[in-house]
Amino acid sequence: MSGTDDPQVDHYFTARPASAEQRRTLRVRLAGRDVEVETAGGVFSPDHVDLGTQVLLRTVPAPPSRGDLLDLGCGWGPVALTQALLSPDARVWAVDVNERALDLVRRNATRLGLGNVVATTPDAVPDDVRFDALWSNPPVRIGKPALRALLTHWLPRVATGGEAWLVVGRNLGADPLQRWLTDEAGLPTTREASAKGFRVLRYAP
Structure with a gap:
């Protein structure tokens, strides 16, 4: 099921977890480790692992060792899994509206022996949770x-x-977004890196 007529964004709204026949194994490098x-x-x-996420993960400092960490728009989980591997004593919230993505994150966390990952929809995150780090390749x-x-x-x-780190494509509006967050939304954001057509933005309250 899709929430849009645009095939480029259909993946944000997939409702059903993938079947065994639809799932496939991928070897990737996360947190300095080769994993499946x-x-x-x-x-x-x-x-x-898409290029924007690679740029983000190469730029951000190590996450806090404890507390609540957030991967906003987690997909199948490269950012959340990296956070969990680096900070096994932290609680990692992997948040997405795509139930297929959340199911994959749960499977991958189990596969990697990560008991500190909570994969959930946005509405299921308790209102009183505050995040010591937010990392995101947001769904622009x-x-x-x-x-x-x-x-x-x-x-x-x-x-x-705490800190929030976002990676956004330059040609997808990274610079106007930074200006809007800073000047209009009251969320002062700085550009911390620029690589391979992406900006890495930082917000620190």
């Missing part, structure tokens, strides 16, 4: 209004002393 994960069609970048193709609403909901939930 499961992916499937109907999620973002099912055949590899959902459109500007929806993306702005997403970020203005989640960025204020970063705890004082």
Whole structure:
């Protein structure tokens, strides 16, 4: 089932977990380790760790060793799994609206022996949880209004002393987004890196 007529964003709204026949194994490198994960069609970048996520993971500092960490728009889980591998004593929230993606994250966390990953829909995250780190390759193709609403909901939930790190394609509006977050949304955001057509943005309350 799709929530849009645009095939580029259909993967954000896939409702059903992938069947055994639809799932496939992928070897990737996460947190300095070669690991096997499961992916499937109907999620973002099912055949590899996409370039934007690679840029993000090469740029961000190590996550806090404890506390609550967030991967916003987790897909099959490269960011959340990296956070969980690096910080086994932290609780990692892998959040997505795509039930297929969430099922894959749960499978991958089990496969890697990671008991600290909570893969869930946005509405299921308790309102009182504050995040010591938020890492995201946000779903920019959902459109500007929806993306702005997403970020203005989640960025204020970063705890004082915590950090949010976003990777956004330059040609997909990274610079206007940074200006809007800083000048209009009251969420001052800095550009920390630029590589391979992507900007890495940082918000620290």
